[in-house]
Amino acid sequence: MALEVAGSNPAGHPIPSFLATVAAGCDRLRTPPTLDSSTMNDDRWDAVDAYATGLLQPADPVLDAAIKDSAELPNIAVSPAQGQFLHVLAQAIKARRILEIGTLGGYSAIWMARALPDDGRLISLELDPHHAEVARRNIARAGLDAKVEVRVGAALDSLAALRESGGEPFDLVFIDADKRNTPAYFSTAVDLAHAGSLIVVDNVVRQGKLIETETDDPDAEGMRRLIEQMGADRRLSPAMIQTVGVKGWDGFAFALVLEA
Ligand code: SAH
Ligand code: DHB
Ligand code: MG
Secondary structure: OOOOEEEEOOOOOEEEHHHHHHHHOOHHHOOOOOOOOOOOOOHHHHHHHHHHHHHHOOOOHHHHHHHHHOOOOOOOOOOHHHHHHHHHHHHHOOOOEEEEEOOOOOHHHHHHHOOOOOOOEEEEEEOOHHHHHHHHHHHHHOOOOOOEEEEEOOHHHHHHHHHHHOOOOEEEEEEOOOHHHHHHHHHHHHHOEEEEEEEEEOOOOHHHHHHOOOOOOHHHHHHHHHHHHHHHOOOEEEEEEEEOOOOOOEEEEEEEEOOO
16 A cells, blocks of 8 residues: 655655654654754653553552652663563563662562562672662562562672572573673673573663764763674574663663573
């Protein structure tokens, strides 16, 4: 079926009629987007997140309290929609052992740990003792303290200790700490995985900074190295997806471990 065309933008690209109403009030569709990372956001992304979480997430006093009690910490936890997505991923792979790198106030940990079976366990690594303390309180309130352990220390050290202890491999690893060390965290995550494990990395797109090679932002550079590393490792089935929503423009990288 031919696309019905309702107009065109200055570059001559046709605007499909189903977008005409939106386009009428939206210069963004008529002019080439300018990449201003500092201000780029969109109220519609927030509205869509609010619409969907309103229907998909029942009232949740425990998570609300976790957010409230994390108010003095940096506002960098995953969004409610992203937390629910991590929960579904953990359920989908029937994760029994989960490793998180970067706890903050325990928000993402609670979402993932809620997917664990009775004998399941989540270990979350956190550098800042105060963040860990807030997280432990939130995790206890969620009734998850028997399943979740927060380990304080630099994640590189905690990961080395985990590797040396030779415990059971992890089914799911969520990497969400300091971005410049992400390639190292990712390598260790593969070492701590088994065939079938899923590794998820937060904040890979960073408002497009991922591809701004002319700047020397070490966090974006870390994510570029991560994507290169994932693409070059034949033991993995990798993917990356951009996201928008209440946390702005960002994205997740995924790697299913095929061979460990
Ligand atoms: N996963 C959390 C958000 C984590 S924010 C959530 O979505 O709810 C990133 C966290 O990583 C911060 O709490 C920060 O203190 C921690 N962090 C930073 N550098 C670290 C390091 N080297 N080792 C361990 N944790 C680190
Ligand atoms: C930052 C860290 C995160 O983990 C995140 O999800 C968003 C922002 C940051 O350090 O700015
Ligand atoms: Mg993050």
